[in-house]
Amino acid sequence: MCTFKNILFLVLHILGESADLYRKAGTDLTIQCKGTSPKDDVEWKFKDNRIARIYNGRKLRGSIYPSGSNKYHPDTDSLRITRLESSDSGRYFCSHGSEYNVHVVSAFVQPGTVLPQSSDAELHCNVEGDPKADVTWLRPSDGQEYHERKQKVHLKSLTLKENGQWTCQVQGLQINITLTVVGLQTTEAVEVTVGRNVVLPCSLPQITSRRVVGGKWEADHLPEVSSATLDNTQKTLQWNGQNTSKVIFTNGPLSINYDIKLTKVQSRDAGRFVCTVEFDGGTKLTANTTLTVVTGTSGNKGSSSMNGPTLKWKGPLTKDVLGLQLWIWIAVGASSMLLVVVIIAIVLVQGRNKRMKKRVRQLRSMRQPLTAVDYCHCDRSEREEELVKQVRPGPVPRHQRNINKTKPYN
Numbered sequence: 121m122c123t124f125k126n127i128l129f130l131v132l133h134i135l136g137e138s139a140d141l142y143r144k145a146g147t148d149l150t151i152q153c154k155g156t157s158p159k160d161d162v163e164w165k166f167k168d169n170r171i172a173r174i175y176n177g178r179k180l181r182g183s184i185y186p187s188g189s190n191k192y193h194p195d196t197d198s199l200r201i202t203r204l205e206s207s208d209s210g211r212y213f214c215s216h217g218s219e220y221n222v223h224v225v226s227a228f229v230q231p232g233t234v235l236p237q238s239s240d241a242e243l244h245c246n247v248e249g250d251p252k253a254d255v256t257w258l259r260p261s262d263g264q265e266y267h268e269r270k271q272k273v274h275l276k277s278l279t280l281k282e283n284g285q286w287t288c289q290v291q292g293l294q295i296n297i298t299l300t301v302v303g304l305q306t307t308e309a310v311e312v313t314v315g316r317n318v319v320l321p322c323s324l325p326q327i328t329s330r331r332v333v334g335g336k337w338e339a340d341h342l343p344e345v346s347s348a349t350l351d352n353t354q355k356t357l358q359w360n361g362q363n364t365s366k367v368i369f370t371n372g373p374l375s376i377n378y379d380i381k382l383t384k385v386q387s388r389d390a391g392r393f394v395c396t397v398e399f400d401g402g403t404k405l406t407a408n409t410t411l412t413v414v415t416g417t418s419g420n421k422g423s424s425s426m427n428g429p430t431l432k433w434k435g436p437l438t439k440d441v442l443g444l445q446l447w448i449w450i451a452v453g454a455s456s457m458l459l460v461v462v463i464i465a466i467v468l469v470q471g472r473n474k475r476m477k478k479r480v481r482q483l484r485s486m487r488q489p490l491t492a493v494d495y496c497h498c499d500r501s502e503r504e505e506e507l508v509k510q511v512r513p514g515p516v517p518r519h520q521r522n523i524n525k526t527k528p529y530n
């Protein structure tokens with residue numbers, strides 16, 4: 121029985137027409153078993169291996185379709201194959217004579233979709249089971265045809281021209297793949313005030329499919345910036361070296377940011393700094409940044425030479441945003457205020473002085489009768505009185521003094 125069926129398959133295979141089907145990887149495919157009725161006994165095979173046998177409404181799984189697998193959905197009249205992969209390419213038979221040659225087409229970039237500038241890449245539009253199939257590539261910038269029609273295109277030394285969406289066209293299929301070409305990012309010109317700290321930027325916009333294996337900073341005028349290098353010999357990428365009094369390197373694992381920090385920048389630190397990052401495969405990227413050191417802004421100088429109160433008023437205000445004009449106006453306003461305050465103060469002080477004088481005069485006129493009374497109470501001669509006045513050193517209370525001094529004379 122089994123041999124008979126195999127012979128039947130073989131005969132059908134030779135006689136029956138075989139259809140070539142091209143499908144994108146990841147999609148589902150349904151193939152028909154022509155001329156069957158629901159009650160028929162149908163067997164599905166893939167490359168001579170049984171997927172399933174269906175009879176009397178029962179399904180018997182074959183060796184390549186174990187229970188738990190959702191790959192196939194066999195029926196009497198059709199077979200659905202889900203999520204096509206390259207390995208699903210090949211010949212499918214149904215026992216009633218239908219035969220299909222399935223080619224799964226997949227497109228991808230090697231070694232990955234995000235690659236550093238000037239590295240190499242391979243574009244693949246793989247037509248499984250049909251290596252000779254002509255492929256048309258549409259390039260990113262203008263969507264025009266690329267000159268090569270191979271399933272594998274070698275791109276050398278990538279530039280931004282290769283960045284973007286590539287389309288592979290084959291047998292009526294169209295598959296888009298995106299190639300991202302990245303460079304090192306920096307700020308071309310960095311300006312800093314003398315004495316301040318500054319960050320020299322150097323980073324990748326995203327993680328690339330090529331590993332960073334090394335890198336460094338260099339400046340002819342400041343060899344210290346090379347005191348650490350990027351190192352990937354431990355499991356993580358990190359700066360290997362020492363901070364100096366001038367240059368600070370980030371501690372710990374790095375990913376895409378290779379900034380360094382210069383501390384207390386001096387005029388002699390100004391100049392060109394070059395950041396280099398090296399990828400596996402040997403590609404090196406560099407980024408240049410030029411540091412300019414300025415000796416304090418004019419705004420700062422002006423304010424520091426101004427007098428105290430004005431600075432205090434101005435300080436918390438928007439020092440940098442204010443234009444010179446406005447700033448002068450504020451200074452003039454503050455000075456006028458100060459003048460007014462001073463005048464008012466003078467007037468007040470004068471008034472107070474007048475009042476004080478008046479009161480002093482009043483006090484005197486009140487004290488004289490008092491002292492007179494005081495002296496009147498004592499019963500002393502002119503001489504005694506003089507003596508008391510002479511020996512009168514203050515701190516002793518008056519009653520005591522009077523008693524003490526008067527006693528010996530009594």
Ligand SMILES: *[C@@H]1O[C@H](CO)[C@@H](O)[C@H](O)[C@H]1NC(C)=O
Nearest residue numbers: 263285286287294295296297
């Ligand atoms: C591929 O890209 C083209 C152009 O952007 C677009 O028209 C087409 O729909 C895309 N195809 C797929 C399958 O995404």
Ligand SMILES: *[C@@H]1O[C@H](CO)[C@@H](O)[C@H](O)[C@H]1NC(C)=O
Nearest residue numbers: 361362363368369370371372
């Ligand atoms: C360098 O200085 C930074 C900031 O002070 C610090 O976090 C880091 O650990 C230092 N790195 C080394 C290697 O000493």
